[in-house]
Amino acid sequence: MTVIKSASVLSVLVILLGLLCASTEGQLQLSRLQYFINKNFIKFGRANQTKTVRHDGAQLWKLHTQQLWSKPLVKLQLEYGGDVWSMNEDGIDIYFKEDVIDDVKVYLDGTDITYNIMIDDIQRAIDEANTPVNSTSENDPLQGTGVNMSWNQYHSFEDMNDFFFYLLEYFPDICSIMSIGRSAEKREIKMIRISNHNPENRAVLIDAGMQGREWIGPAALTYVMQKMALNWRKMPPSVKSIDWYFVPMMNPDGYEYSRNVDRFWSKNRRVQDGCLGVNLDRNFDYSWGGKGSSGEPCSRYFRGPEKFSEPETRAIRNILLKMKGYISAYISIGGYGQFLAYPWGDEDYVPGNYEEMHYVAKRALRNMQKVVGTEYKTGSSYSLQFARAGNSADWVLHTLNINFVYNLMLRDQGQHGYILPSAMIEDSGEEAFATAKTIAERIYRVQLYGESPATNYEQNHTYEY
Ligand SMILES: *[C@@H]1O[C@H](CO)[C@@H](O)[C@H](O)[C@H]1NC(C)=O
Ligand SMILES: *[C@@H]1O[C@H](CO)[C@@H](O)[C@H](O)[C@H]1NC(C)=O
Ligand SMILES: *[C@@H]1O[C@H](CO)[C@@H](O)[C@H](O)[C@H]1NC(C)=O
Ligand SMILES: *[C@@H]1O[C@H](CO)[C@@H](O)[C@H](O)[C@H]1NC(C)=O
Numbered sequence: 001m002t003v004i005k006s007a008s009v010l011s012v013l014v015i016l017l018g019l020l021c022a023s024t025e026g027q028l029q030l031s032r033l034q035y036f037i038n039k040n041f042i043k044f045g046r047a048n049q050t051k052t053v054r055h056d057g058a059q060l061w062k063l064h065t066q067q068l069w070s071k072p073l074v075k076l077q078l079e080y081g082g083d084v085w086s087m088n089e090d091g092i093d094i095y096f097k098e099d100v101i102d103d104v105k106v107y108l109d110g111t112d113i114t115y116n117i118m119i120d121d122i123q124r125a126i127d128e129a130n131t132p133v134n135s136t137s138e139n140d141p142l143q144g145t146g147v148n149m150s151w152n153q154y155h156s157f158e159d160m161n162d163f164f165f166y167l168l169e170y171f172p173d174i175c176s177i178m179s180i181g182r183s184a185e186k187r188e189i190k191m192i193r194i195s196n197h198n199p200e201n202r203a204v205l206i207d208a209g210m211q212g213r214e215w216i217g218p219a220a221l222t223y224v225m226q227k228m229a230l231n232w233r234k235m236p237p238s239v240k241s242i243d244w245y246f247v248p249m250m251n252p253d254g255y256e257y258s259r260n261v262d263r264f265w266s267k268n269r270r271v272q273d274g275c276l277g278v279n280l281d282r283n284f285d286y287s288w289g290g291k292g293s294s295g296e297p298c299s300r301y302f303r304g305p306e307k308f309s310e311p312e313t314r315a316i317r318n319i320l321l322k323m324k325g326y327i328s329a330y331i332s333i334g335g336y337g338q339f340l341a342y343p344w345g346d347e348d349y350v351p352g353n354y355e356e357m358h359y360v361a362k363r364a365l366r367n368m369q370k371v372v373g374t375e376y377k378t379g380s381s382y383s384l385q386f387a388r389a390g391n392s393a394d395w396v397l398h399t400l401n402i403n404f405v406y407n408l409m410l411r412d413q414g415q416h417g418y419i420l421p422s423a424m425i426e427d428s429g430e431e432a433f434a435t436a437k438t439i440a441e442r443i444y445r446v447q448l449y450g451e452s453p454a455t456n457y458e459q460n461h462t463y464e465y
Contacts, residue, residue: 051261052260052261052262053261053262053263054123055122055123055126055263055264056098056121056122056123057097057098057101057121057122057123058095058096058097058098058121058122058123059095059096059098059101059117059118059119059120059121059122060085060093060094060095060117060118060119060122060414060417061093061094061095061096061104061115061116061117061118062090062091062092062093062115062116062118062414063091063092063094063108063113063114063115064090064091064113064114064115064116065091065092065113066087066089066091066092068084068087068092068386072111072113073092073113076104076107076108079103079107080096080100080103080104080107081096081097081100082094082095082096082100082104083095083264083300085414085417085418086336086337086385086414086417087385087386088337088384088385088413088414090413090414091115091414093118093414093417095122095264118414118415118417119416119417119419122419125416125419126263126419128421129416129419129420129421129422130153130154130422131153131421131422132150132152132153132422133152133153133422133423134152135150135152136152138151138426139151139152139425139426140152141226141230142163142166142226145166145170147159147162147163147166148162149162149163149166149222151219151222151223151226151425151426151429152422152423152425152426153422153425154215154219154259154422154425155219156256156259157187157249157252157255157256160218160222160248160249161190163222163226164177164190164192165177167192167194167225167226167229170229171194171229171230171232174194174195174196174229174232175192175193175194175229176192176193176195177190177191177192177193178190178191178192178193179191180247180315180316180318180319181311181312181314181315181318182311182315183251183252183253183268183269183311183312184253184268184269184270184271184310184311184312185252185253185269187252187253187256188252189247189249189250189252189312189315189316190247190249191245191246191247191319192225192245192246192247192248193243193244193245193246194225194228194229194232194244194246195242195243195244196232196240198241200241200447201241201242201243202241202242202243202326202327202328202443202447203242203243203244203245203323203326203327203328204242204243204244204245204327204328204329204330204331204436204439204440204443205245205246205247205319205320205323205327205329205330205331206221206224206244206245206246206247206330206331206332206333206436207221207246207247207248207250207316207331207332207333207392208220208221208247208248208249208250208332208333208334209221209248209249209250209251209252209254209255210250210251210280210281210332210334210392211251211254211266211267211279211280211281211334212251212253212254212255212256212257212258212265212266212267212268213254213258213263213264213265213266213418214266214334214335214336214418215255215258215335215418215420216334216335216336216410216411216420216424216425216428217248217333217334217335217410218248218249218255219425219428219429220333220335220410220425220428220429220431220432221246221248221333221429221432222248222429223425223426223428223429223430223432223433224246224429224432224433224436225246225248227429227433228244228433236437236441237444238437238440238441238443238444238445239436239437239440241440241443241444241447242440242443242444243326244436245319245323247316247319250280250312250316251267251268251280251312253268253269254266254267254268254269254277254280257269263418263419264418265277266279266300267279267280267300267302268280268310268312270310270311272297272302272305273297274297274298275297275298275302277302278302278303278304278309278310279293279300279301279302279303279304280310280312280313280392281332281334281388281390281391281392282294282301282302282303282304282388282389282390282391283303283304283307283308283309283310283313283390284307284308284313284317284390284391284392284394284395285307285308285390285395285399286346286389286390286391286394286395286398286399287344287346287347287389287390287394288303288307288389288390289303289389289390290346290347290387290389290390291346291347291387291389292345292346292386292387292388292389293388293389293390303389303390307390313392316392317395320396320399320400321399321400323400324400327400327402328402328403328404328443329402329403329404329405329406329439329443330392330393330396330397330400330402330404330405330406331404331405331406331407331408331435331436331439332391332392332393332406332407332408333407333408333409333410333432334407334408334409334410335409335410335411335418335420335428336409336410336411336412336413336414336416336417336418336420337384337385337409337410337413338374338375338376338377338409338410338411338412338413339376339377339378339379339384339385339407339408339409340361340364340365340368340376340377340378340406340407340408340409340435341378341379341380341381341384341385341393341406341407341409342354342357342358342361342378342379342380342381342393342397342405342406342407343380343381343393343394343397343398343405344380344381344382344394344397345380345381345382345387345388345389345391345393345394345407346382346387346388346389346390346391346394347382347387348380348382348383349380349382350380351397353403354380356403356404357403357404357405357406358378358379360404360438360439360442361378361406362378363438363442364376364378364434364435364438364439365377365378367434367435367437367438368431368434368435370434371427371430371431371434372427372430374411374427374431376431381393381407384409385409391407393405393406393407403443403446404439404442404443406435406439408432408435410428410431410432411424411428411431412424
C-alpha cells in the first residue's frame with residue numbers, strides 16, 4: 001500500500017518538475033537553477049531502480065570462428081543463450097552465465113570450434129575495473145578545483161555535469177553549453193562547444209555514450225574536451241580553426257542504469273510494450289529496420305517502434321540538421337573493437353567519398369599508434385564488425401553529405417571488452433584526441449590550400465600532422 005502511494009507522489013513530482021524544465025528547454029546557456037533541478041532529476045531517476053544485477057561466475061569467451069549464423073552457433077545460442085559482445089577477424093566474443101558454462105564446454109568440444117576464455121569471472125572484473133589509478137596531472141588535472149571529475153576512474157553523469165559547468169565557469173571565452181533535449185527519464189542531454197568564435201570556422205560534432213555499457217566513450221571524449229579547453233592556447237591552428245561540438249553523453253539514462261543496476265545495459269530506458277528501452281544506434285532513419293536491428297522490444301538491438309521514436313535520437317537529429325552546410329565531420333565514439341570505421345553499416349558497400357575517408361582514417365591510425373602503440377583498423381563499419389542498420393553515422397552521411405563520418409570504437413579487442421580498466425582511460429582519450437586532430441588538420445588544409453579531397457593524398461609525404 002505505502003509503496004504504491006509513494007510511487008504516485010513521486011510521479012506527480014516528476015511531472016511537475018518536467019513542466020518546469022520544459023519551459024526552459026533549448027536555452028543556450030543553462031542557468032545554475034536549471035542545473036540544480038537537473039541534479040534532483042538524477043536522484044528521482046534512481047528512486048525506483050531495482051537491485052543490482054550480479055555477474056558472478058559469468059565468463060567472456062572468444063570463439064575462433066566468424067560464422068555467427070552457422071548451424072552449430074545458432075544451436076548454441078538457442079540452447080544456452082549467451083550475449084554476443086563483438087565480432088571481428090579474431091573471432092566472436094560471447095558472454096555466458098555461470099549456470100550454462102559446463103554445458104557449453106561439452107557442447108563446443110563436440111564441434112570443431114575452438115575458443116579461449118577471456119574473462120573467467122565477469123563480476124570480479126567489474127569490481128576491479130573501476131579501481132582508481134594514482135592521480136597524475138594528466139589523468140586528474142582538476143585536482144583542487146572542488147570538481148569531482150578525473151580520468152583515472154569512471155565517473156557518474158552527475159560528475160560529468162559538474163565538469164561541464166566547470167568548463168563554462170573557467171573558460172567562458174571559448175566554452176559554452178547548450179541543452180539539446182531531454183532523455184526519456186528527463187535527464188538533460190548537453191552539448192558543449194569549444195571555439196574561438198572565428199566566423200570562418202567549420203564545425204565538427206563528436207558524440208559518445210550512445211550505448212549505456214560503453215563507458216569508455218564518454219570517459220575518453222570528456223578527456224578530449226579537458227585537453228582542448230585547458231590547453232587551448234597551445235593547440236595547433238588546425239584545432240583552433242574548428243568549432244568543436246561535443247555531446248559526450250547521448251544516453252544518460254542507459255549509462256546511469258549500467259552504473260547502478262545492470263552493467264551491460266545498452267539501450268535507453270523508455271518504457272515500451274512489455275520491455276524497456278530502444279537501442280539508439282538502430283533508431284536513425286537510414287535503412288531503419290534492416291540487418292543487425294530487431295523489431296522485438298525485449299531485444300538489446302530493438303530499433304524502436306518507428307524511426308526517431310526516441311527523444312535522445314531526435315535531439316541529436318535536430319541539432320545536426322541545423323548544422324547543415326556548416327558541419328564538416330561527425331564522429332560517434334564507442335567501445336570496444338579498436339577501429340575507426342566509415343559508413344555504411346547496413347550492408348557491405350561503401351559511400352562515394354570513401355577514398356578520402358579511408359586515407360584520412362589511415363593517417364589517424366598512425367597518429368593513434370604514436371600514443372602508446374595501439375593498433376587500430378579502418379574500413380566500412382559493416383566489414384569491421386556486424387550489421388548496424390539504423391545507426392547514426394549512416395544517417396548523418398546520407399542526410400548531410402559531409403566529408404568525414406566515422407565510428408571510433410576504442411579499446412580493446414576483447415581482453416576486457418566493455419569492462420575496460422580505468423588505467424586505460426587516459427591513453428584512450430589521447431587516441432580519441434589524435435583522431436579529432438587528424439581530421440581537423442585535413443579540414444584546415446583543404447580550406448587553406450584548397451586541396452581537393454583525396455588528391456594524391458597518400459603520395460604526398462609533406463603533410464605534418
Ligand atoms: C520508474 O518509474 C517511472 C515513473 O513512474 C516509470 O515510468 C519507470 O518505468 C520505472 N522504471 C522501472 C525500471 O521500473
Ligand atoms: C600508487 O600510490 C601508492 C601510494 O602512494 C603506491 O604505493 C603505489 O605504488 C602507486 N601505484 C602505482 C601503480 O604507481
Ligand atoms: C567522486 O567520484 C567517484 C567516481 O564516481 C566516486 O567514487 C566518489 O565517491 C566521488 N567523490 C565524492 C567526494 O563525491
Ligand atoms: C603536397 O603538399 C604540398 C604542401 O601542401 C603541396 O604544395 C603540394 O602541391 C602537394 N603535392 C601533391 C603531389 O599533392
